[in-house]
Amino acid sequence: AYLTVASSIPNTVFLVINAMVCHRISLHLRMHGSLLIMTILFIITTVLVKINTDCWQQNFFILTMLNVVFMNGASAIMSGGLYGISGRFPAQYISAVVSGQALGGIFASVCEIVSLSLGVDATLSALVYFIIGVAVLILSIIAYIALTRTVFFKYHVLSVDEAEENYPKPSISLKGIMKKIWPYAFAEGFVFVATLSVYPGVTVLVDSEYKGNGKPWNDVYFVPVVCYFIFSTGDYVGRIIAGYFLWPKNKPYVVAGLCLLRVAFVPVLMMCNAHPRHYLPIIIQEDYVYILIITIFALTNGYIANIALICAPKCVENHEKETASSIMAAFLGIGLTIGSSLSLIMVNL
Secondary structure, eight states: OHHHHHHHHHHHHHHHHHHHHTTTSOHHHHHHHHHHHHHHHHHHHHHHHTSOOGGGHHHHHHHHHHHHHHHHHHHHHHHHHHHHHHHTSOHHHHHHHHHHHHHHHHHHHHHHHHHHHHTOOHHHHHHHHHHHHHHHHHHHHHHHHHHHTSHHHIIIIIHHHHHHHHSOOOOOOHHHHHHHHHHHHHHHHHHHHHHHHHTTTTGGGBOOTTTTSSOHIIIIIHIIIIIIIIHHHHHHHHHHHHHHHOOSTTOHHHHHHHHHHGGGHHHHHHTSSBSSOSSSOOOOOOHHHHHHHHHHHHHHHHHHHHHHHHHGGGGSOGGGHHHHHHHHHHHHHHHHHHHHHHHHHHTTO
16 A cells, blocks of 8 residues: 555656646756666665665665655656657657557566566565666666657757747647647546556456466466466557557547446456455356456557547647647546556455
8 A cells, every 4th residue: 555655646746747847847857867866766776675674674664665756756757758759759659659668568577477487586586677677777768868869859859849949939728738638638547547446456366267276377377477468468459559540530539438438347357256355246257258358458458548649649739749748648647546546445345
């Protein structure tokens, strides 16, 4: 519970702040600063993995929570800035950014499966995970610096900024932008409310119908493969498909309606073979049915989330695109926070 609060609240707060002030603070300052802060915090966490903290447990807990707070705040600023940049690019590049996030989920789930298969102890696994995290962050800083020097980036981002410097800078109204994109913003937030209300809080509790028969697939690998790997893969594929088909295009209310229909997955997943149970009965026991449900659940999550992110910047003027994309990122964060909060209720039903 402490970890959920320490991660979700700063993430949402800083995403909202970023949306409100992104047009006033330098993009490079936000991106470089947030990535540097995250790298430093990851290095500190990596060092702490091998330090015996038994004699200062309370202080270690406080340090960890502060680390989580600042890391999620920096991550939110970086994510908001990244969405803002992608909002100025053509649609396929927005899809690439969003799909890359889903690809991170696949990588993490594969690492967990490999760790289980090798029988690596928790301390060594944590050390390896954090070292990989530090390496990825350093590569991200290098990649961003390289990106800013490309002709493509200068054309889509810097040319707009330079044009605004030569002419009176148009005013940016958050209220005006919200009037244009609110159905997409609602869809972006609500799709994650529905998803996070049961994933992974409820889905991680779903066992194989054959659990206990002594086979590794049923007892060890079922949850990490189905709950994490299959979901992450489905989410990734859904985002890729959205980037190619772009349907429904220019129909914001249809997108909002589709995300409302996904609520049907919530009771269905809660009636799968999850343990422990408190009130609801088990109706779906078969593994193949559950795998099919989680696959469709993941595909629709990635598809609708990406469609909303791609279409929203198209509803506004060029000088408003970065702010519009940052607002979408803020609603994504709000959806994650509300969904993860609801999951605390769902697991007890």
